[in-house]
Amino acid sequence: MHDMTSHGNRSGAIVAAIAAALLMVPFSAFAADEPVPGSSQGGSPGPAAPAEAKITTELPGKITVDNRSERTDLTARVRNGGTKDSGPIALSVVGFDGLRVTAVEGCVAIPKARLPQGSNSGFACVIDNLMAGKDRAYKVAATFDLHRTGKICLPVTVGASEKLIWQQGPVPFGTSSPTPNAPDTPLLLGTDNVPFGPDTPPAAGDLPRTGAPDDVLPLGLAAFALLVMGGAGIWWTTRSER
Template sequence: MSSRRTTTITGSLLTACFSAVMILSHTAVADDQGPGSGKGGKAMDKAPTGVEVTTLLPEKISVDNSTQKTAITATVKNEGTKESGNIRMLVVGFDGLTVKNVEGCTAMAKKDLPEGSNSGFICSAGNLAAGKSKSYDVDATFDLSKTGKICLPVQTSDGKKTYWQQGPVPFGTTNPSPNAPATPLLLGTDNKPVAPGGDRLPRAGGGSEVLPLGMAGAALLSAGAAGLWWAGRRPRQEH
């Protein structure tokens, strides 16, 4: 994987838009993904007064049809008026979307993944000041013959409370382009894959997910009809 950087920026800058989608053969790019969106997000456990954490995902990503590689920018921010306290964000993949790496974050052990997920990383965001955010470059692959979902829970550093959870929310397209160099996918859209010959493939993945996990801490109620999430282990300290 190429080296990427984790940056902390002001909340106001998060609204900056990127206009074009760059399609580069055999590579995945995290830029030009459109404005960030909190689609599929929901407040969970009550946060301390003055703390309001949320997440953002790009409205669109691009999957290289030959390598299945894609890149996603995942952002956690504090829209409140007080410091967040030490928090962490989890980046978890489902179905055809597999998270390969998140720069500066720790991979979850297979036994610690929630049921139905295939990959996950724990990102220690530290203590976010009011109006501040932290963005992470996510390397992933997307099997276009399946649906694919991603989930971003934001928890206390010990995983005992979840203040916010975005997802599991799908990326997908209703108009596949198997013969093109890349396939653009939109956030909040179920993928409807088509084989190169034009034959529709069976759709993988279901609607709601129930995601119990035998880890220490409180069980977490998922966004919408997603079911139960988990309370995870304390991540390794960042250097």
């Protein structure tokens, strides 16, 4: 019992230390590997990817957007496919362009003034440890302006450091066949959206373009929240690439 209590105290201290650390995590959006079926599409290991704790993220291959409310929901998942526990890590869920993240269950919002350059919304999820062979799912609520394109990004960093171990995206959701008169519009992961509207009629015969977009810009993103004096204040930092 004493050993279990000590272990719990140590784990709690690690999580508290991470949550109290103000980190600046500069990284560039990695070019994705060749698109493959599956929800890790658009993802690449970071320079600090550990050999034994294989951390990846997953997104659904298809989401559905309500054409009236523009609301959608999805599940973002972080997985440890390795043989060693991850230790403390952090997952961020960040929206770009027409895709705006409005809530992530169990996570904290990134203040608007501290969002990564080019993004419109984001949430951070601190994970004390992810055991080997396990995964953790987060329910994500979002809106998608179907008159625009939209992307999502899932970076993962390790511990109280500046080490990026995985990044999925920014990867687009979209369709080449808009359905403005239907109740909803299905969007596919890795597909650039063809906006609909009075000035943007659907393009006939176009095939979806999958994989990461060629014009992804570098972005700076802090991986953890700073909990100030035990209060609810949360600070994030960004740093532009030089």
